[in-house]
Amino acid sequence: MKRPLDRLLGGWWARAKTTRGIWATVCTAGVGALMISSAASDPHNSVAAAVGGYLILFAAIWWASWWFAGRCARMWNGLVLGTPPDVKVGRPWQQGGTRQQLREDANARIFHDRGGILIRKRAWFIATGAPPFRLDRARLARWEGERFESPVLVAAFRDRYFWWSDDAFYWTNRAELGAADVKALLFARERQRERELEHAHAVMAAASAPVVRRKREPIPRDVRQAVWRRDEGRCIECAGDFDLQYDHVIPFSMGGAATVENLQLLCARCNQAKGGRL
Secondary structure (H helix, E strand, C coil), X not given: CCCHHHHHHHHHHHHHCCHHHHHHHHHHHHHHHHHHHHHHHCCCCCHHHHHHHHHHHHHHHHHHHHHHHHHHHHHHHHHHHCCCCCCCECCCCCCCCCXXXXXXXXXXXXXXXXXXXXXXXEEEEECECXXXXXXXXXXXXXXXXXXXXXXEEEEEECCEEEEEXXXXXXXXXXXXXXXXXXXXXXXXXXXXXXXXXXXXXXXXHHHHCCCCCCCCCCCCHHHHHHHHHHCCCCCCCCCCCCCEEEEECCCHHHCCCCCCXXXXXXXXXXXXXXXXXX
């Protein structure tokens, strides 16, 4: 556990590394230089006393400079950059809860406007329950190309992290996820949709075909290999790799064929839970 002094110094150092902190440090150094030069030019003042007084007042001067730099930044943003647009979409922000998830935000979008005393073009990102986030135009131009190769983190608001992939925006409450993780989750979701579509077509085909009693034949080796490669050697329900079985999506008793489209990998437990259901 960190001691109070360590936490104080750590917080100060984190602020000092920001643009605002750098300006505060420059202002503090300038005040110190003025104090020392003034003492050096006046024979009635002691340089050592000036240095000692400066060291004693260093923290107060730095924090005063920090406050002044913040006020100047707010004035700059208000006058030159302009105030954010009053745009809200979706319902107000709600705590995401303990469930870790990745969900698409249909309300999220990027839009442009003009503002500030220079009426410059601005770019904004808006999402459900979140305020508008101003985007750097150069970074946005880079994201325009990158989002088709790998998801990009656009903004973060409270417990939500907004990602841009292809033509859609997603949010997650899992702070530890990186671009590769989000891409993998989206890939798995797309594969699941494809399987659901294949299953729907298989159900429709089985419903329209007459049921004929026939002898169960062994699954051809090339079909087994194709199904194994497609399902990556894992149960499609629980992703387990133990005691795997080739399951007919449309049961054999209902006319289901031993084809790549009608076969899937299930572990024994998931296969037993499915039973004869479609």
